[in-house]
Amino acid sequence: MKLLIIGASGVLGSRLYNDTIKKKWSVMGTYCSRECDGLFYLDVRDKNSIEKVFDLFKPEAVVMAGGITDVDLCMLKPKLAQDVNIKGTINLVKKIKEYGSKLIYISTDYIFDGKTGPYKEDDKPNPINTYGRTKLEAENIIRAKLKDYLIVRTCQLYGVAERSFAPNSNFALKIIHNMQNGKKVYAANDLYSTPTYSGLLSDILIKLIEKNAEGIYHGAGAEFLNRYDYVNKIADIFGLDKALILRVKLKDLKLKAKRPKKCGLKTDKIKKEKIIELYDCYIGLALLKTDILG
Numbered sequence: 001m002k003l004l005i006i007g008a009s010g011v012l013g014s015r016l017y018n019d020t021i022k023k024k025w026s027v028m029g030t031y032c033s034r035e036c037d038g039l040f041y042l043d044v045r046d047k048n049s050i051e052k053v054f055d056l057f058k059p060e061a062v063v064m065a066g067g068i069t070d071v072d073l074c075m076l077k078p079k080l081a082q083d084v085n086i087k088g089t090i091n092l093v094k095k096i097k098e099y100g101s102k103l104i105y106i107s108t109d110y111i112f113d114g115k116t117g118p119y120k121e122d123d124k125p126n127p128i129n130t131y132g133r134t135k136l137e138a139e140n141i142i143r144a145k146l147k148d149y150l151i152v153r154t155c156q157l158y159g160v161a162e163r164s165f166a167p168n169s170n171f172a173l174k175i176i177h178n179m180q181n182g183k184k185v186y187a188a189n190d191l192y193s194t195p196t197y198s199g200l201l202s203d204i205l206i207k208l209i210e211k212n213a214e215g216i217y218h219g220a221g222a223e224f225l226n227r228y229d230y231v232n233k234i235a236d237i238f239g240l241d242k243a244l245i246l247r248v249k250l251k252d253l254k255l256k257a258k259r260p261k262k263c264g265l266k267t268d269k270i271k272k273e274k275i276i277e278l279y280d281c282y283i284g285l286a287l288l289k290t291d292i293l294g
């Protein structure tokens with residue numbers, strides 16, 4: 001299997017890159033702005049860079065784990081979000097058709113409105129922010145233009161970007177970093193999700209690719225919980241002072257972009273097809289601790 005991973009400098013992409021290299025797959029990974037050893041430059045807005053990578057590697061399958069993933073940034077810079085997440089997908093889809101590769105696109109629970117989560121694969125999308133809208137539009141382009149595609153939606157990723165570690169790169173790392181430095185953290189008890197360890201999602205993707213799965217799957221952690229409970233679990237696993245955790249409501253956080261309140265993903269399809277045994281936050285966070293501390 002010749003697998004191209006776009007966004008291999010990110011949290012999910014770097015994990016999948018390392019895991020597939022360990023499995024001795026033939027893998028090429030790309031970065032966009034954070035140059036990393038062993039990775040190739042590819043910006044989905046730049047057709048030449050896509051062309052170069054495809055010409056060099058001729059991938060059989062492409063995992064699209066790249067893009068603008070910061071929900072507030074998407075709201076503040078909607079043109080950037082559209083250029084990368086939508087136009088970039090159009091550029092990529094064209095090249096994929098030309099090379100006859102399979103596309104594995106990573107999407108999000110933020111395509112839903114968060115009124116009745118967690119959601120299953122065929123629930124009706126209704127995004128409430130720019131990030132969700134651009135991801136849904138990318139999904140729709142892929143479904144309209146390609147026959148051989150796999151869309152895997154995930155939720156609230158936690159993990160370490162193994163090639164470019166930054167303590168702020170996801171919610172869990174931010175919480176750990178702030179609490180370790182004695183800072184108070186605010187956790188909304190009305191914001192629900194199914195947090196997903198990057199290693200779990202990487203394992204799900206590997207299994208789905210191995211069985212040549214098609215269509216839409218939800219790949220997420222086994223636990224549906226609110227941010228306040230999630231932060232308490234982070235504190236348990238990392239031995240942090242729970243007095244620093246302040247229980248608030250989503251509206252008190254005054255976030256720039258709207259968040260779907262009761263979101264998260266149902267994973268019955270993965271369970272029914274026995275793709276992989278899913279696990280909860282305690283197990284995922286313990287694995288994260290090992291990733292960080294060794």
Ligand SMILES: NC(=O)c1ccc[n+]([C@@H]2O[C@H](COP(=O)([O-])OP(=O)(O)OC[C@H]3O[C@@H](n4cnc5c(N)ncnc54)[C@H](OP(=O)(O)O)[C@@H]3O)[C@@H](O)[C@H]2O)c1
Pocket residue numbers: 006007008009010011012013030031032033034035042043044045064065066067068069070084088106107108109135153154155156157158161169170
């Ligand atoms: N994070 C979450 O909680 C979450 C939840 C649901 C779904 N997802 C989806 O899961 C996927 C992976 O998320 P993640 O958290 O691992 O992402 P991440 O850590 O933010 O990494 C994003 C990756 O995209 C690359 N990238 C940015 N702009 C690009 C461009 N113009 N062209 C090509 N690559 C570009 C980045 O490269 P550089 O850093 O080198 O610029 C980086 O490798 C994304 O599709 C995201 O929408 C994430």
